Amino acid sequence: GAVVSQHPSWVICKSGTSVKIECRSLDFQATTMFWYRQFPKQSLMLMATSNEGSKATYEQGVEKDKFLINHASLTLSTLTVTSAHPEDSSFYICSALGIDRRTGYGYTFGSGTRLTVV
């Protein structure tokens, strides 16, 4: 089936620095990508929706200047956590909506990125 590659799988950074997370769709073109964050023992919370070539749409309460999303091509979206703080430590997951030659139209999730800010 469709595969979404997410990197890095984990990252540790110092408070105040920025971290970039990449999400690539393999074998299919992703017209829309979603970014989620998940705290321990909790469900996924949608942060933003990005469409290729246009600005991302952020969910209420998500700071767009802190969580920069770029969807420059049909196969790549990036999430940059700027000026990271310990409270940004979380599990970040991307999802791509697109057409897979074998399974048709649907959503595929990346493997997630564990961000720890120290």
Place this chain on the structure above:
Amino acid sequence: LAKTTQPISMDSYEGQEVNITCSHNNIATNDYITWYQQFPSQGPRFIIQGYKTKVKNEVASLFIPADRKSSTLSLPRVSLSDTAVYYCLVGGDRDDKIIFGKGTRLHILP
């Protein structure tokens, strides 16, 4: 987007059949029902999707009554490796964003 309600947690034993029911009273005509599985520190994985009646694949079955206000995910002969969180999601439009509910934490005992 239709809201979904699932049991918070369930326990079962290896070799048993497990049924997880999800309520979605406000499901729209063009909505599909999709179930995902998530292991700790991994992204959700697609299990099965259906619109009405019964759907079956190599890992699960999905039962949807005629009114489509609920659905039941059936996992045959579970094993310890089926311990995970299972999410029921409802949506239809191609640009629909997926909003996750709380999911069902399934714990399989030996």
